[in-house]
Amino acid sequence: MKNRILSHDASRRSFLKRSGALTIGFTLFPVLQADAQQGPANAMKPVTDEAGHRFDSWLRLNRDGSVVFYTGKVELGQGILTAFSQIVGDELDVAMTRLRIVSGDTAQGPNEGVTSGSQSVEVGGRALRTACAKARARLLQAASQKLGAPATALKVADGRISAPDGKTVTYWQLLGEDLETAAPAEAPAKPVAQYQLVGTSVPRRDIPGKVTGAPAYLQDMRLPGMLFARVVRPASPGAKLLSFDEAGVKALPGVVAVLRDGSYLAVAAKREEQAIKAMRALKASAKWEETDSLPPSGMDLVAAMISAMPVQTTVINEKKGETPAGAKTLEALYSRPYQAHASIGPSCSVARFSDGKMEVWSHTQGVFNLRTDLSKVLGLPLQNVIVRHRESAGCYGHNAADDAALDAALLARALPGTPIKLQLMREDEFGWEPFGSAMAMRLRGAVDGSGRIVDWQHEVWSQPHSMRPGDSDGINLLSSWYLAQPFKAASAKNVPPPSGGSDRNAVPLYKFPQQKVVNHLITSAPLRASSLRTLGAYGNVFALESFMDEMAALAGVDPVEFRLRHLEDPRARAVIQAVADKAQWSSQPARGSLQGRGIAFSQYKNQASYVAVIADVAVDRASGDVRVSRLTAAVDAGLVVNPDGLRNQIEGGLIQSASWTLREAIGFDRRRVTTASWADYPALRFPDVPAVDVVLIDRPDRPSLGVGEGAQGPAAAAIGNALANALGKRLRDLPFNAAGVKALIA
Incomplete structure (x- = not known):
């Protein structure tokens, strides 16, 4: 399929036009999940393959010499953003210092499903390599016309293209050219022998901030006017909330809101320690109807x-x-x-509801899947829910991160315009995460x-x-099952072959x-x-x-x-x-x-x-x-x-x-x-x-x-x-x- 310059929405398209940026989109692997959001009516129609899978912009070159690459895969402490940077740097022949990354953002990046199954480099890396190969082919073909030399005779060093006669032009100088039709139909990736970065132990991008204590994690986020929140989980699986001391808890210092919806109970306060104290008071006063629903243990x-x-x-x-x-x-x-994921830090999320749109920051492994379930539970159009990944304590699997995102969103919806940071307690994480x-x-x-x-x-x-979020026949977010109008969980099913x-x-x-x-x-x-x-x-x-x-x-x-x-x-x-x-x-x-x-x-x-x-x-x-x-x-x-x-x-x-x-x-x-x-x-x-x-x-x-x-x-x-x-x-x-x-x- 012919390459096209793509944009995600009208505002981004306008920005690209002003900046003269080159954006690459292409058709890739049918295993990647389709993005249900079609965007505004006046947006350029996205490229899709025969199965209807959509692949938006993976790569952007800007006139200031920077390169932005987009990935649906997220950093969980496994170092993939460093590996991706090596792939992009090698395939484009640009220094890694030029690279900026947009990772796990439903408003900007491609939908690559969930970061799971050890597929980040194998699949996501292949996607980026293909995008960069096509971008490089376009740029070399345009440079060939400008420099009067065959594309095969050109050499590239950090984005500067040189002809045998000494003439040069940079990627950034070519951005005003007609690049859409410049690339040949096939743009193979570089031979391995030409790699300079791939195959070397490039230092991790994410380690310095973590070692020096720089704001690196979701828990470090602070937004103006942000409230701190805690949720009160039921006494046991399936328990129904009968009563609690609402007036007494609301009278506690710093408490801004107590939210009850069926058997869902949460509190927001001005300070974190006030939210914890209020949560403890709610928990102590709550009365529940319980049953013995769990299986026997041991052998x-x-x-x-x-x-x-x-x-x-x-x-x-x-x-x-x-x-x-x-x-x-x-x-x-x-x-x-x-067995538990046993994340060192309990799950956390930040949410803000404003002008009918819900914005959520989460350490989910699947931003698009989470967005789908949040849209259904909150009753919002899919395009009005934005999920952005922020790194937190590693878990390698479906822990309570997605649950915390819904908890934060429910409180944010109840308090429009106010950012809510909700963090689980250790007992919540151990007791309620999916094992x-x-x-x-x-x-x-x-x-x-x-x-x-x-x-x-x-x-x-x-x-x-x-049993992650995003299933078509149910909602796999914990609190949704305890609302006054509860949602049902998705039915049990196995991961299809060949992965299993x-x-x-x-x-x-x-x-x-x-x-x-x-x-x-x-x-x-x-x-x-x-x-x-x-x-x-x-x-x-x-x-x-x-x-x-x-x-x-x-x-x-x-x-x-x-x-x-x-x-x-x-x-x-x-x-x-x-x-x-x-x-x-x-x-x-x-x-x-x-x-x-x-x-x-x-x-x-x-x-x-x-x-x-x-x-x-x-x-x-x-x-x-x-x-x-x-x-x-x-x-x-x-x-x-x-x-x-x-x-x-x-x-x-x-x-x-x-x-x-x-x-x-x-x-x-x-x-x-x-x-x-x-x-x-x-x-x-x-x-x-x-x-x-x-x-x-x-x-x-x-x-x-x-x-x-x-x-x-x-x-x-x-x-x-x-x-x-x-x-x-x-x-x-x-x-x-x-x-x-x-x-x-x-």
């Missing part, structure tokens, strides 16, 4: 998931064959608990006399792993002659669950790779050799061999020594980065505490954009997984979540952090692959396999807490 939860909860059963993958006579068989049941779903995985298998797997069966029981949700990574990459993978999606959620980093891959890879070790033991084969003999993908084999070489796999501790070593592998979503992990653990005989002393990983993520950033992602994933695997689980009884503070939710502390060693396999001839969620699953399984190696017995239920481990020590 009773696993039993209930398998036999008592309503499920939708789907065969995900099946390959039929025959199990030979005499094959050795094995069956095992694994489980993971409900990573508990899971049960039952595996069965058989090995023949030659030590090869001849049958593989994998069943998984789980709630959905993505509860079944993510359940299909083995190994080659077996007979296999069957079945997903039992729990359709009536007893506890709220949604996206936690890796979705179902954490539980499925833990079970799959633990079972591979158990099958290797059944066959009497070394775990590394056993995996290699069942793998055909050369990249999968390479990461396993690389991590085995780096960690000197042959020097495994003796089984039963209370020191152990284990290996695990996966390709995230069977289509993203390849990661193999070796864990070294030691068990304290007296206490049963497990210490992970070292985690070694090998990673193949295709073309590496920023080596240091990639290592950071893998290192963080390894440590996060170690915490999940050894410590983390949400507590609850039949009425409410009992985890309310850090004391109730043990997480890995600094003295317990293992040493990490990451080997990168750079493949500059292959596309970049998503890496952020690649390490969590194999790290958990590697720790589990190392623990079995240390104890001579296996724990199959996460987390591996001291009580469970001590019970196995002879």
Whole structure:
């Protein structure tokens, strides 16, 4: 499709005309979500592909020498805006100091769906690279005409284009030319060999402000006349508000408003400590009607998931064959608990309602999805809701950030013209955020006399792993369910293939002659669950790779050799061999020594980065505490954009997984979540952090692959396999807490 100069709305179009800016829009990937907002009637019609997906301006060159690039992906602490800057700088041949970024803004940027699934560099980076290649082609063609030299003979350095005869012109001098038709039909990206920035460890753009204490986070925002707010969550899920002391709370110092709408209750005050005091008073006076609606806990939860909860059963993958006579068989049941995002800072949002328009600042991972649900709940036209991302405490998944945005918007609507900053309390975050779903995985298998797997069966029981805002058949914002005119939550559904949700990574990459993978999606959620980093891959890879070790033991084969003999993908084999070489796999501790070593592998979503992990653990005989002393990983993520950033992602994933695997689980009884503070939710502390060693396999001839969620699953399984190696017995239920481990020590 022909390139066009695009604008988002009439005012922006007018600005571009005045400034002479070059704006690039193009048709790209059909996986990106369409933006339902069509803009004002007099706006230029946006370019769309055959499926109707819209792609607005990704790039703007200004006469002042600056370059603005737009992305729908947002910074969550993973360093993607730095990586994007490297891609843009290289593809355009401009210095990174010229670059400015607009990220996650529904009023300006492209709709790239949600920042999730480790797709930022893989998909968002590809989008920017394509936009820059097309912009560069336009500019070079225009320069060719102006300088009288073939475009192929021109060279560019920081936006200055030079001809062989020494004549030059800058990008900025070309902005007045007719650039719309200047580019050829095809504008391929640069060869990797010409990159100067991609492949280097450029320092992160976002770190200096965070280190020096500059205003960097959403919590730092201050707007003139802003009020501070708190919400009072129900006493338990499904509870109905009967009464509260409204007059007494309104009389407290600084209180400006108390908002009740059905069972929704919130307060706004002039100062933050006044809002907290008023919230505590409201909470103490509130009377609720409650029921026991939550499931049993512990192993009773696993039993209930398998036999008592309503499920939708789907065969995900099946390959039929025959199990030979005499094959050795094995069956095992694994489980993971409900786990929290456990953001260091509780969720926050700022909202302002003025002239019929709602403006919201949020650390949501999906600004467009959130805008859709806010529009429905508030009864506002979609174009009258603007959501802008602001960075906050990292969460990597659907935590309470979107809920806080609705809470702030409800108060802002009640107090027009007044900015509202609403922050959750720690007990709100732990008690009401959408958790990573508990899971049960039952595996069965058989090995023949030659030590090869001849049958593989994998069943998984789980709630959905993505109940984010933006669903077409319901509202996935907590407070909307408690209003006087409540909205219904979206129905349970799985993330479609190939990514998958509860079944993510359940299909083995190994080659077996007979296999069957079945997903039992729990359709009536007893506890709220949604996206936690890796979705179902954490539980499925833990079970799959633990079972591979158990099958290797059944066959009497070394775990590394056993995996290699069942793998055909050369990249999968390479990461396993690389991590085995780096960690000197042959020097495994003796089984039963209370020191152990284990290996695990996966390709995230069977289509993203390849990661193999070796864990070294030691068990304290007296206490049963497990210490992970070292985690070694090998990673193949295709073309590496920023080596240091990639290592950071893998290192963080390894440590996060170690915490999940050894410590983390949400507590609850039949009425409410009992985890309310850090004391109730043990997480890995600094003295317990293992040493990490990451080997990168750079493949500059292959596309970049998503890496952020690649390490969590194999790290958990590697720790589990190392623990079995240390104890001579296996724990199959996460987390591996001291009580469970001590019970196995002879």
